[in-house]
Each structure stands twice: as C-alpha cells, then as structure tokens.
Amino acid sequence: MRHKLIFFATIAVLLGHSLALAKVDLVILPKRDTVQLTIYNSADLTLVRESRALTLKKGLNRLQFSWANTLIDPTSLEMLPKMYGDRIDIQDLAFPPRVRNLGLWHVQSQISGNVPVEITYLTSGLSWRAFYMGTLSKDEKTMHLKGYVRVTNKSGEDYENAQVRMIVGKINLIDQIADLARRQYPYGRPGPPPVVPRVKLDRVAVRAEAKRELERAEKIMMAKPKEIRKEGLSEYFLYTIEGTETIPHGWSKRLPSFAVEQVPVVNLYKYEEERYGNQVLRFLSFKNDKTHNLGETPVPGGVLKVYRNVVEGAHLSYEGQSRFKYIPVNEDVELNLGTVANVIVKPTLMDYKTDRYLFGNKGNISGWDEIREFEIEIKNTRDLPIKVEIRRNFKTSSWEIKKFGNFGLYEKVDLDTVKFTLNLVAHETRKFRYVLTTHHERRAH
Amino acid sequence: MKWKRTIYSLFTLSVIFLLLATPVYARIKLVALPERGKTIIRLDNPQATLIEEERVLTLQKGLNKVDFSWKDVSIDVDSIRLSVLTHPDKVILLNVSYPPNEAALVWEINSEDAFEVTVRISYLLSFIDRLITYKGLVDMEETRMNLKSFLVLRNFSGEDFESASVLLDEGQSFEKSISHGETKQLLFLNKAEVPIEKRWTFDARKLPWDPEKLETNVGIPVTYRIKNVKETGLGSSVLSEGKVRVFQEDGQKSTIFLGEDFTKLIPVGEKMEIYIGDSRDIVVTQRKMREERINVRYKRKNRIVLYDTDEMIKASIENFKEKPAMLTMIQHIPGQWDMEECNMDYKRVDAYTLEFEIALPAHSKRELTMHYHRRNVR
Numbered sequence: 001m002r003h004k005l006i007f008f009a010t011i012a013v014l015l016g017h018s019l020a021l022a023k024v025d026l027v028i029l030p031k032r033d034t035v036q037l038t039i040y041n042s043a044d045l046t047l048v049r050e051s052r053a054l055t056l057k058k059g060l061n062r063l064q065f066s067w068a069n070t071l072i073d074p075t076s077l078e079m080l081p082k083m084y085g086d087r088i089d090i091q092d093l094a095f096p097p098r099v100r101n102l103g104l105w106h107v108q109s110q111i112s113g114n115v116p117v118e119i120t121y122l123t124s125g126l127s128w129r130a131f132y133m134g135t136l137s138k139d140e141k142t143m144h145l146k147g148y149v150r151v152t153n154k155s156g157e158d159y160e161n162a163q164v165r166m167i168v169g170k171i172n173l174i175d176q177i178a179d180l181a182r183r184q185y186p187y188g189r190p191g192p193p194p195v196v197p198r199v200k201l202d203r204v205a206v207r208a209e210a211k212r213e214l215e216r217a218e219k220i221m222m223a224k225p226k227e228i229r230k231e232g233l234s235e236y237f238l239y240t241i242e243g244t245e246t247i248p249h250g251w252s253k254r255l256p257s258f259a260v261e262q263v264p265v266v267n268l269y270k271y272e273e274e275r276y277g278n279q280v281l282r283f284l285s286f287k288n289d290k291t292h293n294l295g296e297t298p299v300p301g302g303v304l305k306v307y308r309n310v311v312e313g314a315h316l317s318y319e320g321q322s323r324f325k326y327i328p329v330n331e332d333v334e335l336n337l338g339t340v341a342n343v344i345v346k347p348t349l350m351d352y353k354t355d356r357y358l359f360g361n362k363g364n365i366s367g368w369d370e371i372r373e374f375e376i377e378i379k380n381t382r383d384l385p386i387k388v389e390i391r392r393n394f395k396t397s398s399w400e401i402k403k404f405g406n407f408g409l410y411e412k413v414d415l416d417t418v419k420f421t422l423n424l425v426a427h428e429t430r431k432f433r434y435v436l437t438t439h440h441e442r443r444a445h
Numbered sequence: 446m447k448w449k450r451t452i453y454s455l456f457t458l459s460v461i462f463l464l465l466a467t468p469v470y471a472r473i474k475l476v477a478l479p480e481r482g483k484t485i486i487r488l489d490n491p492q493a494t495l496i497e498e499e500r501v502l503t504l505q506k507g508l509n510k511v512d513f514s515w516k517d518v519s520i521d522v523d524s525i526r527l528s529v530l531t532h533p534d535k536v537i538l539l540n541v542s543y544p545p546n547e548a549a550l551v552w553e554i555n556s557e558d559a560f561e562v563t564v565r566i567s568y569l570l571s572f573i574d575r576l577i578t579y580k581g582l583v584d585m586e587e588t589r590m591n592l593k594s595f596l597v598l599r600n601f602s603g604e605d606f607e608s609a610s611v612l613l614d615e616g617q618s619f620e621k622s623i624s625h626g627e628t629k630q631l632l633f634l635n636k637a638e639v640p641i642e643k644r645w646t647f648d649a650r651k652l653p654w655d656p657e658k659l660e661t662n663v664g665i666p667v668t669y670r671i672k673n674v675k676e677t678g679l680g681s682s683v684l685s686e687g688k689v690r691v692f693q694e695d696g697q698k699s700t701i702f703l704g705e706d707f708t709k710l711i712p713v714g715e716k717m718e719i720y721i722g723d724s725r726d727i728v729v730t731q732r733k734m735r736e737e738r739i740n741v742r743y744k745r746k747n748r749i750v751l752y753d754t755d756e757m758i759k760a761s762i763e764n765f766k767e768k769p770a771m772l773t774m775i776q777h778i779p780g781q782w783d784m785e786e787c788n789m790d791y792k793r794v795d796a797y798t799l800e801f802e803i804a805l806p807a808h809s810k811r812e813l814t815m816h817y818h819r820r821n822v823r
Contacts, residue, residue, distance in 0.1 A: 036699060038699075038701055038702070040702070045702070047692075047700070047701065047702045049699060049700075075578065075597075075630075076690070078580070090632070091631065092621075092629050092630060092631040092632075093629070093630045093631070094627060094628070094629045094630075095627065095628040095629070095630075096624070096626075096627055097624055097625060097626025097627045098626060120700075122702065165701075167701060167702075169722060169723075169725075170662075170664045170722050170723040170725065171702070171703065171704035171705075171721065171722040172666075172704040172705060172706055172720050172721055172722045172723075173704065173705060174688065174705055174706065174707050175688075175705075185599070185601075185628060186628055187576055187597050187599055187628050187630075188599075189572065189599065189601045190571070190572045190573060190574040190599050190601060191571070191572060231695075231696075232766075232767065233585070233693055233695055233701055234583075234587060234667075234693055234703055234721075234722075235667050235721075235722055235723065235724040235725070235726065236701065236703070236722070238695060238701060240697075275658075298725075298726065298765075301661075301662070323660070325659075325660065325661055325662045326662045326725045328725060328726045328728070328765035328766075329726075329765055329767075330765050330808065331728070331763075331765055360746065360747040361745075362746070364746070364747065366747040397735065397736045397737060398737060412734070413732070414732040414733055414734055415732075415733050415734055415735050415736055441747075442741070442747065444737070444738065445737070445738040445739060445741040445752070
C-alpha cells in the first residue's frame with residue numbers, strides 16, 4: 001500500500017499569548033519550491049533540504065509543519081530564513097501535546113510579506129547502493145567497467161523533481177533515524193523513554209517486493225544517461241546527479257554513475273592454504289589511478305559482475321562476480337572472482353629430516369631443527385599469460401629459508417609468512433624448490 | 446478549539462484556621478486558592494528539576510493550618526519546603542504533617558498577627574527536564590565551526606506552566622510557557638567561527654592490523670576537537686552533555702551531514718571530542734615481523750623460568766587523501782619493556798601505552814618500525 005503523505009505548512013498569526021488559543025487561524029499552503037536529497041549508503045539516513053516561500057505578518061507568526069506517515073526525525077527539523085535573517089527571529093520549535101508528527105515554529109517577524117525559507121531534516125527510508133558490470137576483452141588485458149547506482153525510496157514521501165545527491169562514507173550515528181521517527185514524543189519523555197516496537201516485514205513479502213522493484217527498475221531504465229558530479233568532502237564523497245529526479249515512494253531508480261572503456265587489468269591467481277585451502281583463487285587486479293583510466297574518485301563498494309567477450313559479435317561469457325569494499329584513489333584493487341581449476345598450484349613435501357639435537361642434564365631432548373624441502377609446481381593451463389602469488393605460512397617465527405630454481409619475486413610478509421610472485425606465459429608449467437629449516441625448543445631461542 | 450487539559454494537576458492550597466482544639470476524624474479543608482505568583486523552573490541540576498512558586502497566604506493571628514495537596518503529578522514529598530518571604534520574624538512554621546492516603550501535607554504556622562504573607566513553596570517535580578543538543582556547521586577546510594546549541598524543554602509532569610521563568614546553569618534564564626505533554630526546542634547558544642582541530646586515531650588494540658584480509662574496509666575514526674576556552678569564543682560556561690550533530694558546507698550553498706556523537710559535560714578549559722565517522726582513505730597495515738625469545742633462563746628439566754623477547758612491528762600508513770592529515774597512533778606493549786629502536790618519536794602515555802603523532806602529507810606513505818624487547822617474561 002502506498003502511503004499518502006500530507007506535508008503542509010500553515011501560518012497562523014498569533015493574536016494573543018494564551019496557550020488556549022486555537023492553533024490554526026490562517027492556513028496557507030506554500031508550495032515546496034525545490035527539494036534536495038542527500039542520501040547516505042552506510043546508514044539509513046537522508047538529509048532533505050527544501051525551500052518554500054512563506055508569507056509572514058509583522059509580529060508573532062506561528063508556522064505549523066506536519067509529517068504523518070513519513071519517517072522524518074523531528075529532532076533534526078530546522079528552519080532558516082534565506083533573506084531578512086536579522087529581522088526574523090525564530091523563537092522556538094514546539095511539539096504540542098496530544099498530537100503526533102507536528103511541529104510549531106514561533107517566528108517573530110519585523111517584516112510582512114514573502115520570505116524564502118529553507119527547511120532541513122533527516123529522514124529514513126531512502127537508500128542507494130552501487131553495483132558494477134565489467135566486460136573483459138578477449139585477451140583479458142583490459143576491462144570495460146560500468147558503474148551504476150540504484151536509489152530506492154521507501155520513505156513514505158513522493159519526492160518530485162528532487163536534486164539527488166549520494167554520500168559515500170562511514171558516518172557515526174548514535175540513534176537510528178527510523179527509531180527517532182517512530183518515537184511518540186520527539187525527544188522522548190523524561191525517565192525511561194517508551195519503546196515502540198519495530199514492525200518487521202515478512203520475509204516472503206520482502207522478496208516479492210524486491211522482485212517487483214527489480215521489474216520496476218528495469219522499466220525505468222533511462223533513455224538519456226545523466227552525468228554524475230563527484231567531489232570529496234571531509235572523509236566522504238559526494239555524488240550529485242545532474243538535473244532532478246522524481247522518485248515516488250516504493251520505487252527504485254537505476255542511474256549510471258560512470259563508464260570507462262579500457263581499464264588495464266592483471267589476471268592474478270592466489271594460493272594460500274591457511275586462507276583459501278588447497279585451491280587457487282582468481283583475482284582481477286588493477287589500480288584506482290590515472291594509468292588505469294580511473295583515479296578521479298574513490299570507487300564505492302558494491303558487487304561487480306564480470307563478463308568476457310568471447311567471440312566477435314558481442315557474445316559474452318559470465319566469468320563470475322565479486323563483492324568489493326570501498327577503494328580509495330590510488331589504492332590497489334584485487335577483485336576476488338572465486339576458485340578456478342585452470343590454474344594449478346601444487347606444493348609437495350620432497351624431503352624431511354631433523355638435526356642439531358640438544359640434550360638436557362638428564363639426557364632428555366631440549367632442542368632440535370626440522371628441515372623440510374618443498375617443491376612447488378604451478379601450471380597455467382590457460383592460453384593467456386597470468387600472474388601467480390603463493391603465500392606460505394610456517395607456524396613459527398624461528399626459521400630460515402633457502403630457495404632454488406625460478407621462484408620469481410620473494411618477499412617476507414610478516415614473522416611467519418613469505419610470498420612468491422611469479423609470471424607465467426600461456427600453457428607454462430613452472431617448478432621451484434625451497435628448503436625450510438625451523439628451530440624448536442632451545443634451538444629457537 | 447479550546448485548549449483542554451486531559452491530565453489534571455491540582456494544586457490546592459488551603460488555609461484552615463484552627464478554631465477547635467479537638468481532633469476531627471474527617472479532615473475539613475477550607476480551601477482558598479491563592480493565585481500562583483512567580484514560578485521558577487530550575488533546570489541547573491540534570492538529575493532533578495526544582496520548582497519554586499510564590500503564593501500569598503492570608504494568615505490569622507495565632508495558629509494556622511495550610512493544606513497543600515496535588516493530583517496526577519509526581520512530587521518528591523520529602524523535598525517540599527516552605528519559606529516565608531514577608532514578615533519572616535513574625536511567622537513561624539511549627540510542623541509539617543502528612544494526612545493518610547493522600548497526596549498532601551499540612552503546614553502548621555504560627556503568626557504573631559493577622560496579615561498577608563508571601564511564601565515560596567519549592568519542591569522537586571518529576572518528568573520535567575531539559576536536554577541540550579548541538580548542531581555544528583564546519584567550513585569546507587574543516588578548521589572552523591559554527592556551533593549552535595539548543596535547549597529542549599520536556600514537560601510530562603502533569604502540570605501546565607504559563608510564563609514560568611526557566612533557569613539554567615550559571616544564571617541564564619528566560620520566560621517560557623510550557624504545557625503538560627509539550628516539548629519545546631529553542632536556540633540558546635550560537636557561536637560562529639569556533640576553531641576546531643581534526644584528528645585521525647589508530648589504536649592498535651581496537652582496530653584490525655591487516656585490512657587486506659578483511660571483507661570490509663577498516664575505518665580510521667575521525668574526531669573534531671573543540672576547546673571550551675575564551676580563545677575559541679566559548680569558555681564562558683560549561684558545555685552540557687548532549688547529542689552533537691555535525692554538518693559541513695559543500696561549496697554549493699548546501700550542506701551535508703557528517704555524523705553525530707554524544708558529548709559528555711565539558712567544563713571550562715577542557716576540550717570536547719566529537720567522533721563524526723570513519724576515514725577509509727587512510728589505511729594502516731600493521732604486521733609483526735619478528736618475535737623471538739632471547740636470554741632464556743631455565744630451571745631443572747629444561748623448564749623456562751624467565752626470558753626476554755626480541756620483537757619488531759612494522760606499520761605502514763598510507764594517506765590516499767588529497768589533503769594532509771594528522772594521525773594519532775596508539776601502540777601497546779605489555780609488561781616491562783625497552784625500546785631498542787624506533788624510527789618515529791612517541792610519547793609514553795602510561796607504562797604500557799605509546800602514542801605517536803604522525804603527520805601525513807597528501808598522497809603519502811610512511812612506515813613505523815618499532816624494535817623492542819620485553820623483559821623478564823615468565
């Protein structure tokens with residue numbers, strides 16, 4: 001069911017001071033001139049800024065604002081005159097007894113006539129998320145990367161011709177806006193505030209709703225793509241969609257956020273028993289920088305679906321998908337596309353011996369070394385060159401290593417981890433060996 | 446529509462002239478309702494709200510009984526006080542008694558003459574209080590903040606107050622009407638251009654060391670520091686505890702919401718620390734590169750009794766931002782320890798805590814190396 005929102009502002013000229021005065025003397029319904037939505041993705045939160053033209057009378061004016069069936073946080077309501085700021089005094093904002101979702105501003109005005117004001121508040125129920133589609137070239141050296149955002153409105157309010165902005169960033173919130181919006185009293189009651197139970201949606205209904213949304217979103221795919229302006233503010237990034245959007249309650253909208261034709265990518269394969277088990281994972285690696293035709297802005301986290309051009313004529317194969325986190329500018333990106341079978345890494349223990357025993361006073365063993373020789377075999381069965389990263393963990397910090405053969409680039413990662421990085425051409429099989437000596441008990445000290 | 450009160454509060458003040466000395470079983474209340482005069486709502490103590498009201502009593506010469514009762518309000522009975530403002534030397538409060546099963550008390554007052562006296566009745570009233578909220582607007586450079594503070598009056602006491610004098614900390618006061626069930630929010634502090642300091646903090650005990658191994662970003666907490674001193678335009682009174690919401694100018698005549706925090710009470714001279722959110726453009730990757738036992742001492746059967754360690758920690762700090770940043774890095778070394786080598790200066794906050802102030806230019810990477818020994822580990 002669609003909520004119908006009644007948003008109205010009424011101005012009452014206060015004739016007397018008594019509280020017993022009827023609240024509404026004169027009702028004017030000024031139109032919302034413009035509305036701007038700044039939607040956050042790390043929290044259920046949107047900053048709404050709307051401008052309206054009020055007609056004020058000299059003296060004390062009462063302005064009523066109500067928001068039934070929406071998810072507005074009343075404690076965030078603020079009104080500021082955009083003109084005559086020095087001659088208009090907003091005395092207070094009252095939330096009168098026995099009515100819900102209603103605020104009453106007392107405004108002392110030295111002028112009479114039209115005054116543009118700006119009303120801001122935080123609301124819940126609008127959200128956005130980023131998602132991506134990548135298409136690899138046949139040789140897998142470059143990727144055509146397309147970014148999208150999807151804005152969903154479940155706020156209870158229809159926003160028409162709104163300027164839509166999105167914030168990427170992790171803000172600190174101490175109260176959920178939806179909880180504040182559902183409070184019986186805006187600031188609660190002194191003493192323990194009453195708990196209003198949250199209405200939980202049925203899972204099946206949620207799924208059905210998601211499906212409907214998807215269908216709707218498909219319908220409203222844009223005819224003419226819009227530009228998205230991006231800029232950094234504090235620790236966050238602000239994305240502003242060109243022009244205005246109309247997003248009725250219950251609807252979602254998909255908007256393209258960027259498209260880059262050729263992002264050079266590296267096929268990176270990783271092997272690390274302790275993290276991934278005895279299997280090879282495929283990653284697409286690139287950098288969010290100028291040399292990769294990116295680097296203008298951070299990339300908001302989301303899911304990337306990766307396809308590959310297989311033959312001429314735009315046929316595609318689906319390569320996998322990866323959920324990735326926020327990528328700052330100039331940061332390396334490794335997109336995990338899951339396990340593969342066409343690149344094989346096989347470590348084999350070839351030799352094991354112990355040595356250099358130490359004995360204590362009573363003849364018991366007090367220290368020794370263990371020597372293991374491993375052979376690592378890497379097979380690239382693909383018809384493309386690849387990069388392979390192999391990590392080995394030693395479970396002790398007291399060790400030495402000797403390496404033989406073409407083991408590529410060697411690096412100590414931390415006290416018990418080393419990394420070998422190798423580049424293999426198409427259909428290449430490579431083997432290298434290392435001898436690991438670990439020290440135990442008194443030999444370790 | 447006529448203003449209607451659903452919950453009644455009834456303050457009745459009755460003056461009973463003691464004409465008979467014999468006790469009566471049913472209390473006879475001779476109710477005179479003197480107008481409530483000046484009323485003060487004192488909100489300077491966040492724990493409890495004190496109401497002070499003035500009334501005029503017409504006393505007879507001799508013994509007077511004054512009956513004070515209430516309904517549907519929550520008054521702390523033991524807090525009720527009566528003080529005589531006029532003729533205090535001629536009017537003596539003799540005793541206070543509490544009638545059974547009633548929200549009431551009776552003052553026995555002796556008066557040397559028949560006259561009108563002004564009295565002040567004070568008591569602690571529940572379910573009426575105030576909150577303080579803050580709204581800050583920082584500039585694009587994040588060096589200055591316009592700080593507004595709002596007073597939120599919440600009255601759920603059962604009593605309507607018309608034109609009461611509301612008293613806050615340190616003598617600030619104003620006239621306000623507030624009905625039962627009503628909440629009123631008013632601006633009470635507005636300071637422009639308050640200097641702020643922005644800080645990033647990495648605490649090695651609280652945050653994960655290797656973000657690469659995590660599915661989500663590790664955010665470095667970002668805070669603003671505001672000093673409650675004269676130099677910043679503040680410093681005239683304590684800053685009460687309350688919720689702080691911070692916004693930022695966006696250069697397009699609009700603002701964005703940066704985050705919110707709850708501040709504790711900040712006395713004059715102290716600083717407020719507001720945690721607004723996390724930075725994901727500063728990435729700290731910390732790894733232990735060495736941990737070995739040295740100088741091991743044994744007892745019988747090769748049992749280790751005491752040893753030292755040789756440890757090395759490397760932390761790489763990358764600033765992906767276009768602006769410089771100041772990172773406070775907190776490291777912890779338990780027990781007895783000596784620093785063998787450290788490539789950055791630190792302050793020893795306590796026996797086990799080290800604090801580094803690390804300046805990070807825009808788009809830069811720095812590396813901290815700590816080589817230390819823990820001594821006499823058992």
